[in-house]
Amino acid sequence: MIQVTDLKKNYGQLQVLKGITTQVAEREVVCVIGPSGSGKSTFLRCLNQLEESTSGRIVINGHDLSDPKVDINKVREDVGMVFQRFNLFPHKTVLENVMLAPVKVRKMSQEEARKQGMELLNKVGLGSKADVYPDRLSGGQMQRVAIARALAMNPKVMLFDEPTSALDPELVGEVLAVMKDLAKEGMTMIVVTHEMGFAREVGDRVIFMDQGIIMAEGKPQEIFEETQNERLRSFLGKVL
Numbered sequence: 004m005i006q007v008t009d010l011k012k013n014y015g016q017l018q019v020l021k022g023i024t025t026q027v028a029e030r031e032v033v034c035v036i037g038p039s040g041s042g043k044s045t046f047l048r049c050l051n052q053l054e055e056s057t058s059g060r061i062v063i064n065g066h067d068l069s070d071p072k073v074d075i076n077k078v079r080e081d082v083g084m085v086f087q088r089f090n091l092f093p094h095k096t097v098l099e100n101v102m103l104a105p106v107k108v109r110k111m112s113q114e115e116a117r118k119q120g121m122e123l124l125n126k127v128g129l130g131s132k133a134d135v136y137p138d139r140l141s142g143g144q145m146q147r148v149a150i151a152r153a154l155a156m157n158p159k160v161m162l163f164d165e166p167t168s169a170l171d172p173e174l175v176g177e178v179l180a181v182m183k184d185l186a187k188e189g190m191t192m193i194v195v196t197h198e199m200g201f202a203r204e205v206g207d208r209v210i211f212m213d214q215g216i217i218m219a220e221g222k223p224q225e226i227f228e229e230t231q232n233e234r235l236r237s238f239l240g241k242v243l
């Protein structure tokens with residue numbers, strides 16, 4: 004579903020991604036861990052073209068992003084993204100938030116978008132909140148709406164950038180549960196997370212990024228229990 008080859012990203016003189024090569028298969032859940040500043044967010048932002056990469060190749064669902072003939076907006080529609088901060092539209096109700104993109108971008112009818120929106124809100128356990136405004140929701144509820152909103156575009160891949168880092172500890176579980184359900188349904192996912200329990204349990208594969216490279220990559224057991232990589236061991240020592 005995703006192929007990344009020697010992806011590099013510089014900001015001026017600063018080399019943030021120094022040659023990332025990896026693949027993500029359809030239905031695979033890849034968790035990305037690593038210290039702050041290692042380039043995890045930049046990597047995700049390159050994948051959905053919020054950032055232009057400096058060099059390298061990204062192919063998503065058969066579309067080469069560097070091919071000038073590729074319609075980046077179409078490719079972007081295949082990639083749902085959920086950020087640390089739930090950037091819901093405050094002046095729209097929960098349901099309107101979920102309906103907006105399908106109506107505007109996909110030209111879906113109001114009626115169809117409403118039906119789909121309700122299905123998605125029920126899926127994330129928030130059908131009863133359809134008509135309230137985001138400021139009435141807890142952080143965990145807002146983040147579940149953000150997931151429903153991303154799903155409304157029927158993406159092929161979902162990217163999550165620390166979706167639970169801004170939440171009070173007691174709200175983390177409800178968001179992880181929704182993500183776990185999504186993984187079980189076979190969604191292809193890349194999840195940047197500090198939740199090592201989630202990475203271990205739900206991840207098919209774990210990528211450890213450090214200083215702009217993939218320092219280690221493997222099955223959760225290989226990463227969390229068997230690694231001999233010193234930098235990874237030191238990182239895990241701090242977060243576990």
Ligand code: ADP
Pocket residue numbers: 014017019037038039040041042043044045046
């Ligand atoms: P992570 O998500 O792993 O914490 P980031 O991808 O956010 O790391 O950042 C990696 C590095 O890139 C950091 O040194 C950060 O300061 C730098 N960086 C990120 N975005 C920008 C930007 N828009 N302009 C300049 N430097 C940036």
Ligand code: MG
Pocket residue numbers: 043044045164165
């Ligand atoms: Mg980040």
